[in-house]
Amino acid sequence: MYLETPQTHQVQIAGENFSLPIVQLSDRRAIALLMVIDMGVRFGDLVGDALTRHFAQLRPDIVVGSATLGVPVAIEVSRRLGIDRYVILQKSPKFHLADALVEDVRSITTAVPQRLLLDRRSIKLLQGRRVLVVDDVIATGSSMAAAIRLVRRAGANIIGAGAILTEGHSWRDLLGEDAKLVTSLGHIPQFDIVDGVATPDAATEKDAWTKDRALVNKPIGQIRRRRSVAQKDVARI
Numbered sequence: 417m418y419l420e421t422p423q424t425h426q427v428q429i430a431g432e433n434f435s436l437p438i439v440q441l442s443d444r445r446a447i448a449l450l451m452v453i454d455m456g457v458r459f460g461d462l463v464g465d466a467l468t469r470h471f472a473q474l475r476p477d478i479v480v481g482s483a484t485l486g487v488p489v490a491i492e493v494s495r496r497l498g499i500d501r502y503v504i505l506q507k508s509p510k511f512h513l514a515d516a517l518v519e520d521v522r523s524i525t526t527a528v529p530q531r532l533l534l535d536r537r538s539i540k541l542l543q544g545r546r547v548l549v550v551d552d553v554i555a556t557g558s559s560m561a562a563a564i565r566l567v568r569r570a571g572a573n574i575i576g577a578g579a580i581l582t583e584g585h586s587w588r589d590l591l592g593e594d595a596k597l598v599t600s601l602g603h604i605p606q607f608d609i610v611d612g613v614a615t616p617d618a619a620t621e622k623d624a625w626t627k628d629r630a631l632v633n634k635p636i637g638q639i640r641r642r643r644s645v646a647q648k649d650v651a652r653i
């Protein structure tokens with residue numbers, strides 16, 4: 417259960433400014449909440465255009481998105497790439513998924529452990545193909561890591577991992593080498609609750625910065641100029 421605070425967090429996504437509500441997850445942690453399904457059609461166009469601009473050059477054959485909030489992202493990008501089929505990794509074991517490929521996920525917004533499932537009938541769409549995996553937010557990286565494992569088990573070659581936002585930096589360690597696949601349209605910190613106020617987790621953001629692993633809060637112009645550095649680990653557009 418979320419507790420909405422009076423605070424908001426300003427973030428640039430694909431070069432446009434947005435104000436996200438800060439919600440409390442526990443008495444110690446809060447997040448700036450991006451509910452992509454509440455952001456409207458124009459937002460879908462903005463993120464669909466930006467992710468497609470970035471990944472089209474890598475010539476993906478198909479886009480994979482994780483339910484639930486990765487679904488609109490996968491559809492927007494597929495439509496722009498002119499690819500009819502897309503593959504959705506499901507969270508709930510619907511009756512027709514009894515025989516699905518399964519990987520475990522632990523998300524910061526969901527208390528109970530979850531699973532990601534790949535319908536075996538979708539394997540033929542992925543085998544030997546160049547796959548772009550997309551999601552709304554990469555936070556712990558657990559969901560993206562599970563998606564990557566499933567897509568590789570299907571015999572695909574992953575050419576990129578796109579997200580609207582990266583959140584904090586723990587996903588880098590969890591994804592390891594695969595962090596290099598990640599491009600996001602914006603970045604948000606995680607928040608600690610300090611004296612009742614949601615405060616950006618400065619230690620994590622600073623740590624990531626000093627290791628030159630991130631382009632957090634850099635103006636877009638500087639990000640472009642430093643793209644070669646960005647591609648060592650994560651690109652942000």
Ligand SMILES: Nc1ncnc2[nH]cnc12
Nearest residue numbers: 447448449450525553555
């Ligand atoms: N900040 C966020 N907004 C929406 N979904 C999330 N999942 C993890 N972090 C999130």
